[in-house]
Amino acid sequence: MDLVTKLATEHILKEDEFKTLLLTEKVAERNKLFSYAQQVAIFNFNKQIYIRGLIEFTNHCQKDCFYCGLRCSNKYVSRYRLTKEQILTCCKRGYNLGFRTFVLQGGEDHYFTDDVMCDIISAIKMYFPDCAITLSIGERTRRSYQRLYDAGADRYLLRHETADSLHYSRLHPPSYKLSTRLDCLRDLKEIGFQVGAGFMVGAPYEVPEYLVGDFLYLKELEPAMIGIGPFIPQQDTPFRHQEPGSLEMTLRCIAILRLMFPRALIPATTALATLHPNGRVHGILSGANVIMPNLTPEDERDKYTLYDGKTTASGEAVSSLRLVNSQLRNIGYEMVVDRGDYTPELPEE
Numbered sequence: 001m002d003l004v005t006k007l008a009t010e011h012i013l014k015e016d017e018f019k020t021l022l023l024t025e026k027v028a029e030r031n032k033l034f035s036y037a038q039q040v041a042i043f044n045f046n047k048q049i050y051i052r053g054l055i056e057f058t059n060h061c062q063k064d065c066f067y068c069g070l071r072c073s074n075k076y077v078s079r080y081r082l083t084k085e086q087i088l089t090c091c092k093r094g095y096n097l098g099f100r101t102f103v104l105q106g107g108e109d110h111y112f113t114d115d116v117m118c119d120i121i122s123a124i125k126m127y128f129p130d131c132a133i134t135l136s137i138g139e140r141t142r143r144s145y146q147r148l149y150d151a152g153a154d155r156y157l158l159r160h161e162t163a164d165s166l167h168y169s170r171l172h173p174p175s176y177k178l179s180t181r182l183d184c185l186r187d188l189k190e191i192g193f194q195v196g197a198g199f200m201v202g203a204p205y206e207v208p209e210y211l212v213g214d215f216l217y218l219k220e221l222e223p224a225m226i227g228i229g230p231f232i233p234q235q236d237t238p239f240r241h242q243e244p245g246s247l248e249m250t251l252r253c254i255a256i257l258r259l260m261f262p263r264a265l266i267p268a269t270t271a272l273a274t275l276h277p278n279g280r281v282h283g284i285l286s287g288a289n290v291i292m293p294n295l296t297p298e299d300e301r302d303k304y305t306l307y308d309g310k311t312t313a314s315g316e317a318v319s320s321l322r323l324v325n326s327q328l329r330n331i332g333y334e335m336v337v338d339r340g341d342y343t344p345e346l347p348e349e
Contacts, residue, residue: 004032007259008040012219018212022252030252037255037287040262045289047333050265050340051321052101052134052292053094056304057082061107063138064173067203069234069305070107076236078303081111082296084120090295091124091131097321098337101132103157103292108138118151125152132339134196139180142187149191154341156188157196159227162203163217164210171203185221194342196225196265201253202245203231211253219260224342225290226257226264229271234305247275251286258287265290265342281327290340293321 003021007013013021024030058081061070070077082090091102102124106112117137124133134155135148145156160181162168168178189195199214200206218226230245250272257266267290268283276282280291294301325335 002029002032004029004036004259007256008036011260011262015209015212015216018215018256019208021256022208022211022249033252033255033259034286037258038285040258041287041289044262044346048289048336049284049328049333050101050290050338051099051324051335052103052267052290052340053091053097053099053295054103054105054292055082055087055090055094056105056294056296056301057087058106058109058112059300059304060109060111061138062110063108063176065176066171066173066238067200067231067234069236071237074236077305080300080303081109082300084116084123086297087120088123088127090297091128094295095128095131098335099295100130100337100339101134101155102128102295103134103136105136105157112137114144114147118147121148121151121153130339132341136196139184142191145184145188145191145193149193153193155194155196155225157198157225157227158185158188159196159198159200160185160214160217161199162206162210163199163213167203167205167210170205182217185223189221189223194224195221196227197221197223198225198227198229200231200245201228201250202243204239204242206231215256215260218257222261224265226261226266227269228253228257228266229269230275232271232274236305244275247272247279247282250275251282254283254286254288263342263344263346265340267292270294278327280324281331284328284333285331291324291335293324 003017059070060079061072064071064073121133132154134157135153136157165178185195185197230250232244233239233242254266266288268280268288272279272283328334
């Protein structure tokens with residue numbers, strides 16, 4: 001049995017097999033990987049793509065991760081915070097555009113305490129009760145996560161970035177530990193969140209074995225969502241001169257993950273669109289099934305500088321939706337107005 005067929009059938013490979021598939025130069029094997037991943041996504045979700053309304057509500061961050069443009073030591077960032085009223089306005093606008101999931105993403109900002117976040121979550125749930133709320137606000141205590149869940153948050157995105165502790169230490173200050181990040185993901189899942197993890201492709205110091213380790217960690221975690229994207233340097237970070245990650249390698253990782261996790265929610269990220277004008281389309285054709293247009297107010301969006309080129313690729317919500325919808329129709333797909341909750345099994349007819 002060839003490796004693609006084995007992965008599609010058993011949803012796991014041995015370490016050396018993952019590496020072989022990841023690095024294959026066989027055109028037929030590469031094409032089969034992408035073809036199978038697309039077929040699996042279509043079987044599970046038809047040709048329907050879930051949309052999420054992304055609200056980048058604060059670019060303040062206490063963390064100092066070496067790869068991130070929002071790192072606290074970056075003095076060139078114009079910092080902002082959206083008010084509760086501004087966030088609700090974003091949700092109202094998004095709701096009218098058809099969004100039924102809102103993703104509240106921000107740096108690890110001390111201003112947004114549990115009390116503040118729970119108030120925002122409760123207000124969104126009151127005004128938009130048929131919508132899901134996804135949070136992406138970093139490492140917090142288990143007690144904090146429980147409060148956010150009890151307030152009405154449905155999902156939580158926390159990319160582990162790399163499952164190798166040595167690699168993690170080279171991407172972060174010495175006091176940051178991979179074990180802390182993995183403990184947070186465990187806590188989130190135990191509490192009941194639909195949990196999303198993920199990693200960078202092509203990060204500085206990366207070797208193929210690290211990506212294999214990411215696959216194996218995710219298999220152990222069994223997340224509902226998997227967010228991966230290529231590393232893209234940001235001009236005001238220590239990694240400013242590093243080469244960006246490869247589009248091809250990122251797409252291979254998406255395809256492998258789709259065969260490992262047939263029902264997972266896997267976004268075609270803005271970072272893909274930053275690397276290539278049709279990057280998100282390539283992501284969809286590799287097995288992704290989620291796109292997250294940006295609902296952040298235009299005058300603040302340019303300040304959320306995770307990496308160079310991001311704001312141009314994220315675009316304005318209405319124009320971005322039109323572009324994405326046009327791109328999807330060109331390949332026979334359609335956007336879906338739906339919460340798009342994770343379900344481990346195919347829903348019954």
